[in-house]
Amino acid sequence: MSESDRDDEKVHRAVERVARESYGRLVAYLSVHTSDLAGAEDALSEALLKALITWPRHGVPQNPEAWLLTTARHSLIDFFRHQQVALASEPDLLLLTQDSSKAVMETNFPDERLKLLFVCAHPAIDSTMHTPLMLQTVLGLDAVRIAGAFLVSPKTMGQRLVRAKTKIRDGGIRFEVPELHQLPQRLDAVLEAIYAAFGIGWDDLAGVDQRGRDLTQEAIWLARVLLQLVPNDPEVCGLLALMLHCEARRAARRGSDGRYIPLSEQDPKLWSLPLIEEAERHLADASKHGRAGRFQLEAAIQSVHAERGRSGRIEWTAIVRFYEQLNRISPTIGRLTGYAAALAEANGAEQGLAVLDAIGQDAVSSYQPYWAVRAHLLQLLGKSPEAQNAYDRAIGLAEDPAVREFLLQKRA
């Protein structure tokens, strides 16, 4: 490798690093007055492109973030000029031009990412788009990658993202932190969207899928950012604790041969102790507020599982209690299924099955975990033909080949 190649690589890495760390901050800051996310993103990608050309020749600037901000601003201004927008009638543009002169020297600009997160999870935006919007505008993920994770065609995802951004720009959705009385609800939507990203990354992980792995990391990154911006909310702590507990078990989820290993059979020695300890710290912080919520409860369930690493056993009755509290908040199919599995462990398969039987059949027709738990409980009760049938459904609905193989073997 020649010296100039090495320099190029260094610059590439520098650009990547700034992009990764500053993307959301820059997009948020550039769009907070205009509500124009697409415009801000275009300007920023242009600036990143310029960085790749200019930095190898003139060196990486002292403050790369400020350089990108200034360059992106100039692009935005050029764009407005092209659109022949009358300068004086555009207060936003005026603001941009005024700021741009001093931006070069600027080392510190306000972090507007919280407003951006609230915009992405705004109630006026289709809730299925909350997570994709966040992944794109805060983390800079491209539409193709987001589409893959969400099992949507890239073209469709691109169109949906454009539509959502147009609505944000033209629909009067303001970049602001919600008023106190709306805050819990609005924050909940942000948390849900971050957790959805984690869930997709988690499901995707077939041991080899690097992209799936990244999405769980991105979700944890988002939660950390959120915790910085909203340090005193127990549910933010709860969400981070929940994801860290799951992440701690990454290495234990698959055997060395790629075989799927269910949580209760994982080797705790493979769990990451630092991540578990961090999760426990956040959960303890959360509990100081005396306000339990869904993410704290789900984290608490994971905490009980983690406890097996020390005690060698799982306190199923504690898990059952947490599920009961969760179901009082809202009994989703996922929670009822988890509750049934825990109840079966604590009080016998009969009781677990009764919970499953009470769930409407339409709701579960394509919900894989329901069939997997049902098959397991029927097998425990010795109801062989029914168990086989349920295993078939669980196998047929499984997406992960390792899970499919695991169930095929249990069915036999």
Place this chain on the structure above:
Amino acid sequence: MQFAFLIYESPEAFATRKSEGTESYTSAWRAYHKALVESGVFVGGDPLEVPETGTTIRIRDGKRGVQDGPYADTKEQLGGFTILELPSLDAALEWAARCPAASYGAVEVRPLAPQIRRKVTE
């Protein structure tokens, strides 16, 4: 609306069909088929014989041409098709991801073209 799932398989996958120890291949497909039927989305479909059994015919300038094997000379070949009734492409992609072939081959999801069918059949 109706979608066709076109199942593409590698030569190795085609070979698996006939060899011993295909228990999990067959069981995975049987389970998938069952899930489709019991969810009420299955319309029809069939597996195809291995690509080498195909014969492709073309008539150009009045000359008949017959070729052994499938139409396109690609590594992964059409191994079967399934037609499903589903509300949207999103739902179709969800089912395609569960298809066993998605993890060892590929599944192409294509909407049927009922308007052309009508033109042809009416």
